[in-house]
Amino acid sequence: MRFNNYRLQLLLRLAVLAGTIYLLSRIGLNPDYRGTFIGLLAFALLQVYLFIQYHERTNKQFLRFLNSIRYDDFTELFHVTGEGKVQKELALRLNEVMNKFREVRAEKEAHLHYFEVIVQHIGIGIITYKADGTILMLNNAAKKLLQIGHAQNIKELARVSPVLALGLQEMEHGEKQLVQVRQVGEQANLSVHVIELALLGDTVKLASIQNIQRELEEKEMEAWQNLIKVLTHEIMNSVTPIASLSSSAGEEINSFIDTPAEEITLLKEELEDIGQCLQTISRRSDGLIRFVNDFRNLTTISVPHMTLFNVGELLQETKLLLREQFAAQHASLKIDIPSGPLLLSADRSMISQVLINLVKNALEATQEETDRRVTLRAYLDDRSRISIEVSDKGQGMTEEAMAKIFIPFFTTKKSGSGIGLSLSRQIMRLHKGTVLVQSELGKGTTFTLRF
Structure with a gap:
């Protein structure tokens, strides 16, 4: 028989046990009641055992509860029926506490997933790794920057940049480092910042990686533009009066030379020499002024006027414009475009200017080659970005030349101002694009416009 009150059941069990003990004491060790004595003794022992089991049910519940917490198993439910109000409460x-644990764990898992999604979609490369180099996390931005699919240890990054792999292992808390990486013709300057975190008694390093190449290029170009503005201003201020005065003095001397006066005739030869010198000064001053005006183009690029046009048509137009020049030099210009339209939103005249400059450079690079062929190719890259390549089979360039090729005034040609590629880069930057170079000595050069 079961009762709905824990205390009543406890009292009844004690009463039955007490009665059994009382009977045992009354019977004693009388040989006539030996069987009864043994039966009562066994019954008493059973009552003690059942009493202990009944009393320890609460301890067992607590033990199940603690084991659930220990092993993170919050699916346990506690059912008590017919045990009274206290046991039911x-x-x-206990079930409420288990539900609370489940809610807390679900909330933590949701927050963890939330932060993982943020870390994976943030534009800054994030790498977390242990002291032995084991990578704990490598987000999508870091994979994109380093152009790797997966890595388990920092040492594996050596195939991207040995300097980066070594730096991540040796950098201390709060240190920053600038690492140069060149991948598929593109120069990148990676800013690496490392901090240390304590995670469950273990030291973990967190490295943030950013490509600041574009910012460096903009600052570099801004510095060059400021320098050019100062130089051109000072040069023009100095040369313009000299050109004007030399031209005026030359005209004055020429007018004197044409005078039939006898005293002028005696100095005619000397005046002619002076006149020629002044004319030379004037011509060179005018040439220097034109030279300075050309460099001013680096600081006076207008805002692009965006229109939608077919890239294939632009490439065909470029070939038509340069057809006679290529024919005169016994060279060929090959066009490689998709069968369908490749539409680009950009300033058509600016992009045409860039293409003409690159194609002419490629033509000059093949002057000493027997196979004077330049290729213009338009396509969509693996990220669906419109790209235009200008390739030649010339002598190519060294790594040092590729690093300096876009610096104003730098040129690898015997005759050239060194502003064409700088202008091209500025125009591409105004279009939120890039111009890349990939070259190898003896095999040729490829310039890529990527929008």
């Missing part, structure tokens, strides 16, 4: 409270 205990089971209810």
Whole structure:
């Protein structure tokens, strides 16, 4: 028989046990009641055992509860029926605590997933790794910057940049480092910042990686533009009066030379020499002024006027414009375009200017080659970005030349101002694009416009 009150059941069990003990004491060790004595003794022992089991049910519940917490198993439920109000209240409270644990764990898992999504979609490369180099996390931005699919240890980054792999292992908390990386013709300057974190008693390093190449290029170009503005201003201020005065003095001397006066005739030869000198000064001053005006183009690029046009048509137009020049030099210009339209939103005249400059450079690069062929190619890259390549089979360039090729005034040609590629880069930057160079000595050069 079961009762709905824990205390009543406890009292009844004690009463039955007490009665059994009383009977045992009354019977004693009388040989006539030996069987009864043994039966009562066994019954008493059974009552003690059942009493202990009944009393320890609460301890077992607590033990199940603690084991659930220990092993993170919050699916346990506590059911108590027919045990009375106190036991029912205990089971209810234990179930409430288990539900609270489940809610807290679900909330933590949701927050963890939330932050993982943020870290994976943030534009800054994030790498977390242990002291032995084991990578704990490598987000999508870091994979994109380093152009790797997966890595388990920092040492594996050596194939991208040995300097980067070594730096990540040796950098201390709060240190920053600038690492140069060149991948598929593109120069990148990576800013690496490392901090140390304590995670469950273990030291973990967190490295943030940013490509600041574009910012460096903009600052570099801004510095060059400021320098050019100062130089051209000073040069023009100095040369313009000299050109004007030399021209005026030359005209004055020529007018004197044409005078039939006898005293002028005696100095005619000397005046002619002076006149020629002044004319030379004037011509060179005018040439220097034109030279300075050309460099001013680096600081006076207008805002692009965006229109939608077919890239294939632009490439055909470029070939038509340069047809006679290529024919005169016994060279060929090959066009490689997709069968369908490749539409680009850009300033057509600016992009045409860039293409003409690159194609002419490629033509000059093949002057000493027997196979004077330049290729113009338009396509969509693996990220669906419109790209235009200008390739030649010339002598190519060294790594040092490729690093300086876009610096104003730098040129690898015997005759050239060194502003064409700088202008091209500025125009591409105004279009939110890039111009890349990939070259190898003896095999040729490829310039890529990527929008």
